[in-house]
Amino acid sequence: MPWTSLHAHLHQTLKQRRLLEPGRRVLVAVSGGQDSVCLLKLLLDLQPKWGWQLAIAHCDHCWETDIGIADFVHNLAHTWKLPFHLQTAAQVNPTEAGAREWRYQALSEIARQHAYSHVATGHTASDRAETLLYNLVRGSGADGLQALTWRRSLLADVVLIRPLLAVTRSETAQFCQDMQLQIWEDAANQNLKYARNRIRQELLPYLKTHFNPKTEQALAQTAELLQADVDYLETEAAVLLQRLRHPDQPGFNRSLLRQAPLALQRRVIRQWLKSEIACAPNFEQIEKVVALLAAPNRSQTDPFPGGAIAHVETDWIWLKY
Helix, strand or coil, X not given: CCCCHHHHHHHHHHHHHCCCXXXXXXXXXXXXXXXXXXXXXXXXXXXXXXXXXXXXXXXXXXXXXXXXXXXXXXXXXXXXXXCEEEEECCCCCCCHHHHHXXXXXXXXXXXXXXXXXXXXXXXXXXXHHHHHHHHHHCCCCHHHHCCCCCEEEEECCEEEXXXXXXXXXXXXXXXXXXXXXXXXXXXXXXXXXXXXXXXXXXHHHHHHHHCCCCHHHHHHHHHHHHHHHHHHHHHHHHHXXXXXXXXXXXEEEHHHHCCCCHHHHHXXXXXXXXXXXXXXXXXXXXXXXXXXXXCCCXXXXXXXXXXXXXEEECCEEEEEC
16 A cells, blocks of 8 residues: 555644544545545555544435446445445435535434444535635625534534545545546536535636635635634633523523623624524524614514514513513
8 A cells, every 4th residue: 555645644634633533433424526535545544553443324315416326335335345334315405505414414323323433524625615615605704614624523422524624626636546546427516506516616716727826725724713713712602601691591691791892792692592592593683682782671683483582671681482
């Protein structure tokens, strides 16, 4: 097995970031494309040093362009003598967001059923750059701009990891070519009706040509910086919310929150709403509660999902139904 710079890079990344401890049971999500096949090969080559138990998972969305991919990935598993798990969608999901949500649910279920502690995906720095741009043009804040993180929890005992977030798509393509790895060229990736494909095929090449040849790396670095900021602010907001909350009722002390910086005010209110109305509030809903911090007594918002209304009583903001 030739030891390439990408092998060394991943080996160091796993150690420095503590993404994956030795001896873990790891489910590798393989679509058949260059990124996931590259990740699989790298992990397989590093396996003797780390003692992992590797397996392959493939999620079949049942799209027209998916015909044959599951068999291709199954053959990869057979060739490399790895366990193979296939999850097939009960119905076709036409949207990118819906398909992504189902895919993570499917991977979580496979991991839970077969006791895998980690799920590894082949997301790259290029994906990170695309996600940042996609969320930026939709008006997202820092949380959305850094949404593609190195690790996050899927279930209480299952962690999703993305070991290739510092590797670009051109690097995974070169690795697959050098290693003579077979990959599946998914026609769906060329379909410009999908926003992410337009970003990949049109916007990023334009930015690289006319602004910065290393646009992907620059945007991925921005996402990395934002991730640290978001982690810090979320922790501070959680601590502050704990101080402000009423111990028995769904409310918090607005006078104390009014003394905090606006960035913390918004995060505290978002965490509070998310815990009380059981859904992620949007920017407009958060701003309505921010306005209540300095509003006259008995001011209130219009209803949130589920019918709850935030209203002011002297120094407190309460939820009523």
